[in-house]
Amino acid sequence: MTIEHANRPIVISGPSGSGKSTHLNRLLKEYPDRFGFSISHTTRQPRGQEQNGVEYHFVTKEEFLKLVDQNGFIEHAQFGSNYYGTSVQAVKDVAQKDRTCILDIEMEGVKQVKKKDLNARYLSLQPPSLEILESRLRGRATDSEDAITQRLAQAKNELEFAKTPGVFDKVIINDDLEKAWTEFKAFCVSEE
Numbered sequence: 024m025t026i027e028h029a030n031r032p033i034v035i036s037g038p039s040g041s042g043k044s045t046h047l048n049r050l051l052k053e054y055p056d057r058f059g060f061s062i063s064h065t066t067r068q069p070r071g072q073e074q075n076g077v078e079y080h081f082v083t084k085e086e087f088l089k090l091v092d093q094n095g096f097i098e099h100a101q102f103g104s105n106y107y108g109t110s111v112q113a114v115k116d117v118a119q120k121d122r123t124c125i126l127d128i129e130m131e132g133v134k135q136v137k138k139k140d141l142n143a144r145y146l147s148l149q150p151p152s153l154e155i156l157e158s159r160l161r162g163r164a165t166d167s168e169d170a171i172t173q174r175l176a177q178a179k180n181e182l183e184f185a186k187t188p189g190v191f192d193k194v195i196i197n198d199d200l201e202k203a204w205t206e207f208k209a210f211c212v213s214e215e
């Protein structure tokens with residue numbers, strides 16, 4: 024096992040509300056020295072208990088666009104009415120700690136990362152159905168009605184995109200939580 028291999032980043036994608044954060048947080052708790060989360064920039068407002076510099080770097084649109092101009096992003100995209108991006112620095116911060124970097128990004132970001140020299144592995148986490156996704160998003164009670172409608176429309180695109188052959192190395196349906204977690208963990212720790 025080479026160092027390069029050990030540090031191959033993992034890109035996790037899938038509709039908002041499919042449970043990416045739940046599995047990710049569990050992974051980071053179980054393997055605190057092995058994996059590191061790439062903290063993205065976003066122009067959206069913090070949700071619930073989210074803290075600046077933990078889940079995201081929460082920035083203004085001006086700050087975000089300035090970093091775009093400075094070529095500070097590996098990838099960036101608009102999702103709903105907000106911008107999201109992975110900064111070069113975010114990935115460097117994880118690499119410096121010699122941890123496997125995990126990116127949680129939507130499909131436009133996946134397309135961009137695929138064109139970069141990151142040699143990542145790609146995992147799609149999906150809800151069992153759009154109906155279940157809708158009830159999860161509503162149950163979360165943190166998004167406005169508009170945001171929920173946008174996220175559901177986006178979810179359809181994401182699920183369609185995930186069918187493209189060769190895009191994802193693994194697809195996990197987040198139906199039974201423990202079963203999905205076992206598969207999720209197995210994918211992340213494999214090939215290390």
Ligand code: 5GP
Nearest residue numbers: 039063099100102107108109127128129132
């Ligand atoms: P949320 O607002 O629910 O935290 O995230 C909305 C969507 O943006 C999710 O699909 C999430 O994966 C994606 N996302 C989060 N950070 C980034 C990023 O840095 N780049 C891209 N392209 N998407 C991101």
